[in-house]
Amino acid sequence: xxxxxxxxxxxxxxxxxxxxxxxxxxxxxxxxxxxxxxxxxxxxxxxxxxxxxxxxxxxxxxxxxxxxxxxxxxxxxxxxxxxxxxxxxxxxxxxxxxxxxxxxxxxxxxxxxxxxxxxxxxxxxxxxxxxxxxxxxxxxxxxxxxxxxxxxxxxxxxxxxxxxxxxxxxxxxxxxxxxxxxxxxxxxxxxxxxxxxxxxxxxxxxxxxxxxxxxxxxxxxxxxxxxxxxxxxxxxxxxxxxxxxxxxxxxxxxxxxxxxxxxxxxxxxxxxxxxxxxxxxxxxxxxxxxxxxxxxxxxxxxxxxxxxxxxxxxxxxxxxxxxxxxxxxxxxxxxxxxxxxxxxxxxxxxx
Ligand code: ASP
Numbered sequence: 281x282x283x284x285x286x287x288x289x290x291x292x293x294x295x296x297x298x299x300x301x302x303x304x305x306x307x308x309x310x311x312x313x314x315x316x317x318x319x320x321x322x323x324x325x326x327x328x329x330x331x332x333x334x335x336x337x338x339x340x341x342x343x344x345x346x347x348x349x350x351x352x353x354x355x356x357x358x359x360x361x362x363x364x365x366x367x368x369x370x371x372x373x374x375x376x377x378x379x380x381x382x383x384x385x386x387x388x389x390x391x392x393x394x395x396x397x398x399x400x401x402x403x404x405x406x407x408x409x410x411x412x413x414x415x416x417x418x419x420x421x422x423x424x425x426x427x428x429x430x431x432x433x434x435x436x437x438x439x440x441x442x443x444x445x446x447x448x449x450x451x452x453x454x455x456x457x458x459x460x461x462x463x464x465x466x467x468x469x470x471x472x473x474x475x476x477x478x479x480x481x482x483x484x485x486x487x488x489x490x491x492x493x494x495x496x497x498x499x500x501x502x503x504x505x506x507x508x509x510x511x512x513x514x515x516x517x518x519x520x521x522x523x524x525x526x527x528x529x530x531x532x533x534x535x536x537x538x539x540x541x542x543x544x545x546x547x548x549x550x551x552x553x554x555x556x557x558x559x560x561x562x563x564x565x566x567x568x569x570x571x572x573x574x575x576x577x578x579x580x581x582x583x584x585x586x587x588x589x590x591x592x593x594x595x596x597x598x599x600x601x602x603x604x605x606x607x608x609x610x611x612x613x614x615x616x617x618x619x620x621x622x623x624x625x626x627x628x629x630x631x
Contacts, residue, residue, distance in 0.1 A: 417444070435486070552589065
């Protein structure tokens with residue numbers, strides 16, 4: 281971690297509210313939690329006025345619980361960021377926590393060559409409740425989104441999740457706790473920044489664009505014909521066949537044991553082989569919350585590799601799904617899809 285000279289003056293931030301717990305407050309009349317008007321954000325979080333930056337807000341209509349998130353929301357977010365890209369120095373997206381890791385992963389693949397921060401945040405307790413974690417999450421996100429170095433470049437030109445004092449690369453995170461304030465983890469990559477008395481940036485890990493003056497490329501074509509198969513003792517041939525050989529499916533993520541291991545029974549391998557031979561892409565990610573797939577260690581992993589399964593390395597399932605949607609959206613050929621899966625596109629895998 282390094283202490284960096286951070287310039288906060290003259291930054292402008294677009295605060296985008298999509299829904300979720302963070303934007304709720306108690307309505308005394310209805311005696312229920314209802315979304316508050318984000319154009320009044322300074323009344324709710326007066327601390328934001330202390331930053332020397334301009335904050336505009338944009339509220340999605342309708343606001344949604346993030347369990348209802350669909351790729352259409354990701355496209356709408358990409359459209360909005362593309363449209364307003366030149367007007368702001370950074371973007372903060374308020375989003376429900378349940379699917380935040382999927383959305384942050386998706387946006388990371390949909391925007392190539394990012395030169396400005398896109399920070400997702402939310403909270404476990406509504407912003408209008410006394411012990412809320414929402415204010416701290418929002419304030420840290422805005423400070424990080426506004427932070428520039430001495431050359432005027434964004435300190436973190438990446439899609440990230442900022443939660444409970446940690447800034448994590450979006451496509452490395454998973455939601456790991458449903459009631460604790462530390463709701464997210466990035467087990468396979470250290471945080472990009474940590475907020476303590478000051479915000480300490482881990483600059484060796486932060487990805488920077490090849491050309492700061494180039495506009496990013498927005499990829500909005502997504503193909504969602506992907507399934508997920510979680511291996512478990514007792515799994516039946518019927519279940520494996522239904523998921524792997526579905527007509528509509530172009531790719532299947534297999535969540536395997538440990539370093540990428542799965543049953544070696546002949547029925548299992550022959551279904552994998554059949555699916556791979558019919559042109560389906562099969563991607564191996566581990567069920568473990570940390571660590572990587574390595575199909576060269578055990579005979580079980582080697583069998584999968586021989587059947588045509590591709591390694592997902594240390595990818596999270598959320599990131600693997602978003603990456604497949606993105607790659608399948610623009611590639612017809614299974615060999616090209618596999619080659620891209622094995623390539624580190626946005627810092628999502630370590631090889
Ligand atoms: N169910 C809510 C959502 O994901 C939970 C939250 O906001 O944290 O939208």
